[in-house]
Amino acid sequence: xxxxxxxxxxxxxxxxxxxxxxxxxxxxxxxxxxxxxxxxxxxxxxxxxxxxxxxxxxxxxxxxxxxxxxxxxxxxxxxxxxxxxxxxxxxxxxxxxxxxxxxxxxxxxxxxxxxxxxxxxxxxxxxxxxxxxxxxxxxxxxxxxxxxxxxxxxxxxxxxxxxxxxxxxxxxxxxxxxxxxxxxxxxxxxxxxxxxxxxxxxxxxxxxxxxxxxxxxxxxxxxxxxxxxxxxxxxxxxxxxxxxxxxxxxxxxxxxxxxxxxxxxxxxxxxxxxxxxxxxxxxxxxxxxxxxxxxxxxxxxxxxxxxxxxxxxxxxxxxxxxxxxxxxxxxxxxxxxxxxxxxxxxxxxxxxxxxxxxxxxxxxxxxxxxxxxxxxxxxxxxxxxxxxxxxxxxxxxxxxxxxxxxxxxxxxxxxxxxxxxxxxxxxxxxxxxxxxxxxxxxxxxxxxxxxxxxxxxxxxxxxxxxxxxxxxxxxxxxxxxxxxxxxxxxxxxxxxxxxxxxxxxxxxxxxxxxxxxxxxxxxxxxxxxxxxxxxxxxxxxxxxxxxxxxxxxxxxxxxxxxxxxxxxxxxxxxxxxxxxxxxxxxxxxxxxxxxxxxxxxxxxxxxxxxxxxxxxxxxxxxxxxxxxxxxxxxxxxxxxxxxxxxxxxxxxxxxxxxxxxxxxxxxxxxxxxxxxxxxxxxxxxxxxxxxxxxxxxxxxxxxxxxxxxxxxxxxxxxxxxxxxxxxxxxxxxxxxxxxxxxxxxxxxxxxxxxxxxxxxxxxxxxxxxxxxxxxxxxxxxxxxxxxxxxxxxxxxxxxxxxxxxxxxxxxxxxxxxxxxxxxxxxxxxxxxxxxxxxxxxxxxxxxx
Amino acid sequence: xxxxxxxxxxxxxxxxxxxxxxxxxxxxxxxxxxxxxxxxxxxxxxxxxxxxxxxxxxxxxxxxxxxxxxxxxxxxxxxxxxxxxxxxxxxxxx
Numbered sequence: 021x022x023x024x025x026x027x028x029x030x031x032x033x034x035x036x037x038x039x040x041x042x043x044x045x046x047x048x049x050x051x052x053x054x055x056x057x058x059x060x061x062x063x064x065x066x067x068x069x070x071x072x073x074x075x076x077x078x079x080x081x082x083x084x085x086x087x088x089x090x091x092x093x094x095x096x097x098x099x100x101x102x103x104x105x106x107x108x109x110x111x112x113x114x115x116x117x118x119x120x121x122x123x124x125x126x127x128x129x130x131x132x133x134x135x136x137x138x139x140x141x142x143x144x145x146x147x148x149x150x151x152x153x154x155x156x157x158x159x160x161x162x163x164x165x166x167x168x169x170x171x172x173x174x175x176x177x178x179x180x181x182x183x184x185x186x187x188x189x190x191x192x193x194x195x196x197x198x199x200x201x202x203x204x205x206x207x208x209x210x211x212x213x214x215x216x217x218x219x220x221x222x223x224x225x226x227x228x229x230x231x232x233x234x235x236x237x238x239x240x241x242x243x244x245x246x247x248x249x250x251x252x253x254x255x256x257x258x259x260x261x262x263x264x265x266x267x268x269x270x271x272x273x274x275x276x277x278x279x280x281x282x283x284x285x286x287x288x289x290x291x292x293x294x295x296x297x298x299x300x301x302x303x304x305x306x307x308x309x310x311x312x313x314x315x316x317x318x319x320x321x322x323x324x325x326x327x328x329x330x331x332x333x334x335x336x337x338x339x340x341x342x343x344x345x346x347x348x349x350x351x352x353x354x355x356x357x358x359x360x361x362x363x364x365x366x367x368x369x370x371x372x373x374x375x376x377x378x379x380x381x382x383x384x385x386x387x388x389x390x391x392x393x394x395x396x397x398x399x400x401x402x403x404x405x406x407x408x409x410x411x412x413x414x415x416x417x418x419x420x421x422x423x424x425x426x427x428x429x430x431x432x433x434x435x436x437x438x439x440x441x442x443x444x445x446x447x448x449x450x451x452x453x454x455x456x457x458x459x460x461x462x463x464x465x466x467x468x469x470x471x472x473x474x475x476x477x478x479x480x481x482x483x484x485x486x487x488x489x490x491x492x493x494x495x496x497x498x499x500x501x502x503x504x505x506x507x508x509x510x511x512x513x514x515x516x517x518x519x520x521x522x523x524x525x526x527x528x529x530x531x532x533x534x535x536x537x538x539x540x541x542x543x544x545x546x547x548x549x550x551x552x553x554x555x556x557x558x559x560x561x562x563x564x565x566x567x568x569x570x571x572x573x574x575x576x577x578x579x580x581x582x583x584x585x586x587x588x589x590x591x592x593x594x595x596x597x598x599x600x601x602x603x604x605x606x607x608x609x610x611x612x613x614x615x616x617x618x619x620x621x622x623x624x625x626x627x628x629x630x631x632x633x634x635x636x637x638x639x640x641x642x643x644x645x646x647x648x649x650x651x652x653x654x655x656x657x658x659x660x661x662x663x664x665x666x667x668x669x670x671x672x673x674x675x676x677x678x679x680x681x682x683x684x685x686x687x688x689x690x691x692x693x694x695x696x697x698x699x700x701x702x703x704x705x706x707x708x709x710x711x712x713x714x715x716x717x718x719x720x721x722x723x724x725x726x727x728x729x730x731x732x733x734x735x736x737x738x739x740x741x742x743x744x745x746x747x748x749x750x751x752x753x754x755x756x757x758x759x760x761x762x763x764x765x766x767x768x769x770x771x772x773x774x775x776x777x778x779x780x781x782x783x784x785x786x787x788x789x790x791x792x793x794x795x796x797x798x799x800x801x802x803x804x805x806x807x808x809x810x811x812x813x814x815x816x817x818x819x820x821x822x823x824x825x826x827x828x829x830x831x832x833x834x835x836x837x838x839x840x841x842x843x844x845x846x847x848x849x850x851x852x853x854x855x856x857x858x859x860x861x862x863x864x865x866x867x868x
Numbered sequence: 869x870x871x872x873x874x875x876x877x878x879x880x881x882x883x884x885x886x887x888x889x890x891x892x893x894x895x896x897x898x899x900x901x902x903x904x905x906x907x908x909x910x911x912x913x914x915x916x917x918x919x920x921x922x923x924x925x926x927x928x929x930x931x932x933x934x935x936x937x938x939x940x941x942x943x944x945x946x947x948x949x950x951x952x953x954x955x956x957x958x959x960x961x962x
Binding site for chain 1: 870871874875877878881882884885888889892893896897898902903933934935937938940941944945948949951952955956958959960962
């Protein structure tokens, strides 16, 4: 194996060590990672064992709430012409059911599972950005609850969970209900992306030494692909919601065909997010299935490399099927055919996974205890949903079934079989690890069978009601159309499902009671590191991994890990620490100091959620105050980053010393910044697509751009900004007096140049008479410039932050990370702005 | 190495979609020139997938266990990618 970092793999042979551990080492470790001791500390906690449980709990709370909405809908539809719910209320309820299930339950639930399980699975003490994870959770919980409460004031969105314009334009949705959706899910987007950053960097950089890609747990593979998909897909919904809100609030006509907009643009942007979203939800659940089935069958996963490839393939091709939701919109026939072919092709990687699971069950001795039952039930339901998916991938069939209850049946089979059942399997499988107490097996069997029967009773008849012509989203129907009986059966099934969930909630409450024994141990005989004895510090010492199934193949591992015979067995200097390793071969690189809890991320989350929610009710001044406070809290939180270390190196065991600080591409912060920039680049790329798309709809409405002389000035300033940003990290490393101040000055200069270029470009377009509310061109040009300008403004805040750090002597040549990362951000800002300006000036041409 | 074949598959999808969309703006996505361009692009992608598979196949017996595993994943990915490219070229024939 070629070394990535120069680390000698022969050093792994020194472990497990033989020498006795120093007195008090374990106590120091426990002290450093001690749990909360007061109610306030439970709120400010950042440890993944606590935040992960909160996160899963909150996601399941939203699952229950959205499930109650489903029961209300099914009650209304049980019989024809009932008046249980008013028409307007029904519209709000089906919109909230879909929105809450997709945005507040499904994505957060699988992300939560990652936050809870990954550190233990990877042999890390915690994820690399615990405060970011906690921030993501609190923003999600506070914002999500406030968003849900809009239902009680009649202000909930009512345009369906995909919010198509023109239905959601101010003409047809004049109230603030649609704004609640558009702004209300802003914090969910932020939360999901923050979680994704945490997961990508966590999986790539904090694995136990020796855990090469072929030994990476399949669940971690799934979470890695899931998080990468979020980074690529979520920018699309960020952009779509921004554009629709700009149209609603300021009249920028992105979707108004009278002014050169096009409602199809929304559909493209929404489904570029919306379809991968299905796989975003499915992949972690599939990863859980690929972990649980081998454990329950007591045999390795059949076709492990094929399953990894299938998950990667699903990740890729999921971005090529978005328009299969748009077969009835009149797209060119050949484009429809491509999407149809891609939609059918998705069944290949999905089929590989399904056959691998069946083969694993057949190869081993499957135990059908509750996790095994849920895994098998999920497999059956998912296959049924997949088959109806192949049916609707065929264009002529889709034309018939589109927007009917057949689609409702299909999507619930896929999502419940592909995500909900695996999630319950995961909860039953991993709860003994998390709460040290298993759920009731007897209750679990009842819950499974009620849920399995309830699901099929609810959704199987919907195939028929759909084929008999019942459209989705109708609040009632006439008698004697043959829809009465299947609707009644569906309602009975829904209540059976509800009863199963209720029983599960009762069992969960029993499980988390604060008394009684808690020593479940590895009751399923799981092979992963997460089953090692652990505390708030995760594992006592970080093991060398030599197998995909370490607990099955490394017989003395649990004992040696618990005895502190591997890496980082203590807490040097009383610090919270974890190992950072290389992304491919997991070679130890440096020791990361994990921050202790503080309140700033909690306040930041409160004000972030507040900003979006207050904006919804159009209290702009209060929203600005909340936004400023959010920025202040986040800057205070960042203020303590990049702090000096008492020691330069740490002995991680067996006389191996690693540095406590690195900068540049080896550092976890650099990776996080690069991922943030990919998100920004994706939004910009999709905004560029929107610009070209709107031009292709109405080229006759487009006017010529400003003169070339102003182009030279804008681009020139941006080149200066980029050069300063690139030079700053080099300057700060010069061992000369004043180097730090010079680097800060260069960064400030880069900010000023980028902001000046943004202003100059905006003025040049304004001088041509083009206005954002006048046409699709105006709207898309100013949207692109605003995006680039926002980055310049954020860069300005960063410049100010660097200057303040310089003044307070928190910048140093030996700790260049702050300058590195802000330089990277500003270089990207300049490059992105150059790309934007060249696009709007040179395409479709005509400037002088 | 692991995702080369899948990347080509994704690139092929984006390419044929862009070619047909661009043709739809300037003339018609059904135009013969658009179909020939799509076909030429598809043949290029098939060649790229085959080249990737050959490169991975040749080095299969070399390197450590980790590298062999990565090659195996890459090779199966190239196979699936190749099938995907061929499958998505089929609409050009109709």
